[in-house]
Amino acid sequence: MTIRDVAAQAGVSVATVSKVLNDRYGVAAATVDRVRGVIEELGYESSLVARSLRNHRTGVIGVLVWDIEPYSAEVLKGAARAVRETPYELVVYAAGGKGDGRMGWEGRYLSRLSGTLVDGAVLVTPTVQTAPGTVPVVAVDPHTGGGSVPTVASDNLHGARLATDHLLGLGHRRIGFLGRPPRDLESGPQRERGYRDALDAAGVPFDPQLVLAGGYGDTDLQNAARTLLTLPDRPTAIFAANDVSAIATVEVARTLGIDVPGALSVVGFDNVPESALCRPPLTTVEQPLQLMGQRAVEMLVALLAEETPEEPHVQLPTRLVVRDSTAPPNPRP
Template identity: 75%
Template sequence: MTIHDVAARAGVSVSTVSKVLNDRYGVATSTVDRVRAVIAELGYESSLVARSLRNHRTNVIGVLVWDIEPYSAELLKGAARAIKGTGYELVVYAAGGKGAERMGWEHRYLSRLSGTLIDGAVMVTPTVDTAPFSTPVVAVDPHTGSEVPTVDSDNFRGAQLAVEHLLGLGHRRIGLLRRPPRDLESGPQREEGYRSALQAAGITPDPDLVRAGGYDDSASEDAARQLLTLPDRPTAIFAANDVSAITTIDVAMALGLRVPGDLSVIGFDNVPESAMTEPGLTTIEQPLQLMGQRAIEMLVELLAGRDLPQTHVRLPTRLVVRGSCAAPPAEPRRVAVEHSAAR
């Protein structure tokens, strides 16, 4: 269905239909009503590309992510809520975590979309600094040293809360599955919070108890297995995202360890899946939906040409206690090497 079909059905010129579509003056009210009725009847919708060529705007905001996983899915819920009533539409663009090289994906995505499909973008966990772009951008969980407006959570304090909870239960050998990639600000902040809490308790962090986890099961599984098959394994593990924590519980149980009887596990994010594990995952909540909402609100302000009262928004984190943590056992159960090798 084209603009010519609308004009023919309404008995007006194409330029009149264009004026109605763009809310311009010079068209009688009765004609506006007739054209809009035909548009509704025919289901006509102008293309985003054509709209951008005419107006240099699309009224579309892009949320660009590397993959749709629990973390980004929660952010998108908040973004969808915030877009209502703004006059903008929302498009989500993702590579599904596969295909192109991960490093620098945001440059490729913005090049494809900006100028023709979107007026601005929310970038989720960018791998590089996104500053050199004419399109307005807000970054969620930013790259280290990012110069664009950002939204994140108090990662340092959240990690402290996690480790302090385990220390309070009596744990002293606490492992860390740190969050990749290392170039995001949140990764070093959470690792520093982990080390800070241990040092405040008089415990020197043990580098043997730190492994790099991941957002996919395979990377987290390998890292968790390495920790749990150490001769002097940790009695608790702080996983710096819930995906790694849930995978750690699965690996522990496959190795014959009870959670939380033999091993306590705590995560970070509080995605919905964390409440569905058995036992339920104790975790650090960062307000993911609110982070998505704030990012959209900031971007709308930028698109309106207004200055932001705050260019870097940091939201609080909190401890959510469920069933995956308990006091350490009096005699930690060891994992048989042949049992782990069989996996």
């Protein structure tokens, strides 16, 4: 269906239909009603690209993610909720996890979308400090270091201390840490620092053998968890820096005949819905993922209105959610 079909059905010129679509004056009210009736009857929608060429705006916000997995899915829910209160629509652009988190993916995506398909973008877990492109952007779980891009994150340092203190309080002293892949996000180093700070405050020596980076795929995560759980003096507890890694750890422990939480306690980070559904339900640190997506969109809408966000770098609180995957350590025979 094209604009010419609408014009022919309504008995007007293409220019008149264009004026109606763009709310321009100079068209009689009766003609506007007739054209809008035909548009609705035919189900006509103007192309986003054509709209951007005419108005230099598309009315669309993009959310760019490396993959749609539990973390990004929760952020997207909050972003979608925030868009409902705005004149904008939402488009999600993902690579499906191809390329194992290759640096600079957001630059490639923005170059494809900016100026023709989206007016601005939310970048979820970006790999660079500054975002190339010509449209405003806001980063969720930003790259480490400085940069001029507005950001939304959670209090990762405090959350990691909560997780490690919980395990220490149960009596664990040999606590493994399964970190995030080395993508230079702020959250990764902060969670490891919180883990190490808690050990130091409790007088527990840091053992580098108990710290491993996870991976991007299921196999990488399972291999990292298996390495920790097959050490000669394996940990009695593992703090995984995200729930996906924690759930993989529970699954590997099951295949090795290690009972959770009887012989191994596991704590995750994120509190995605899957954490409450696994067996046993996962103790985890909650970061408000949906609120992070919501706040990012609100900041982006302010930037699109050429307003300065009140807080360019927002940090939201974290809290510990205790479930059934943690318990005091059992004495080993």
